[in-house]
Amino acid sequence: MRLSGLSATQLDDRYRWFSAEGSHRPCLWHKYLRGTVTPKDTGDRRSIILRVEADFPGTYEIYHHTIWTLLNVPVGSMDEVFRVFDVLREPIRSWLILPDDEWGEDGLFWRTEICADEVYHKLVELQELDAGAALLGLVAESRLCQRSESYYTGSEAFRLWATLQGYPLQRLTLLEDFLI
Numbered sequence: 001m002r003l004s005g006l007s008a009t010q011l012d013d014r015y016r017w018f019s020a021e022g023s024h025r026p027c028l029w030h031k032y033l034r035g036t037v038t039p040k041d042t043g044d045r046r047s048i049i050l051r052v053e054a055d056f057p058g059t060y061e062i063y064h065h066t067i068w069t070l071l072n073v074p075v076g077s078m079d080e081v082f083r084v085f086d087v088l089r090e091p092i093r094s095w096l097i098l099p100d101d102e103w104g105e106d107g108l109f110w111r112t113e114i115c116a117d118e119v120y121h122k123l124v125e126l127q128e129l130d131a132g133a134a135l136l137g138l139v140a141e142s143r144l145c146q147r148s149e150s151y152y153t154g155s156e157a158f159r160l161w162a163t164l165q166g167y168p169l170q171r172l173t174l175l176e177d178f179l180i
Contacts, residue, residue: 075140
């Protein structure tokens with residue numbers, strides 16, 4: 001809804017969806033907003049994601065962003081943390097992952113040595129989904145490495161980032177499961 005600048009009611013009117021029987025599903029965008037249903041990306045011309053993308057470029061990327069997976073499936077290993085960080089755009093990626101030629105011969109050590117508080121502050125200020133995904137990845141890393149102070153600081157940083165982005169935390173129902 002941010003990309004379009006339209007209300008849920010206006011989006012509902014603009015992208016009316018009719019079932020196979022021809023009946024209209026009212027208030028669908030209000031349900032999306034509340035999180036009671038999610039739009040489906042069927043990949044064909046009827047896909048609501050592709051229809052909205054045609055009018056508001058960037059919708060597809062937002063819908064398929066890694067942050068939504070992170071909020072639904074907790075990261076369980078450092079390999080998964082790496083995969084989260086590896087898909088982030090610059091400069092965020094370089095704040096977290098060393099350049100390939102600095103990994104050493106064995107390739108085991110890919111992580112930058114960062115001051116967590118400093119990077120948390122930088123990420124909270126960024127108004128993009130990659131920043132939120134990076135924060136969730138850092139929180140997961142702290143949990144996996146048993147760094148409690150960094151874990152709780154990162155959790156609060158993510159909460160602040162989400163609030164500043166206008167994502168009411170009550171809508172992020174799995175957030176508490178993720179952040180404990």
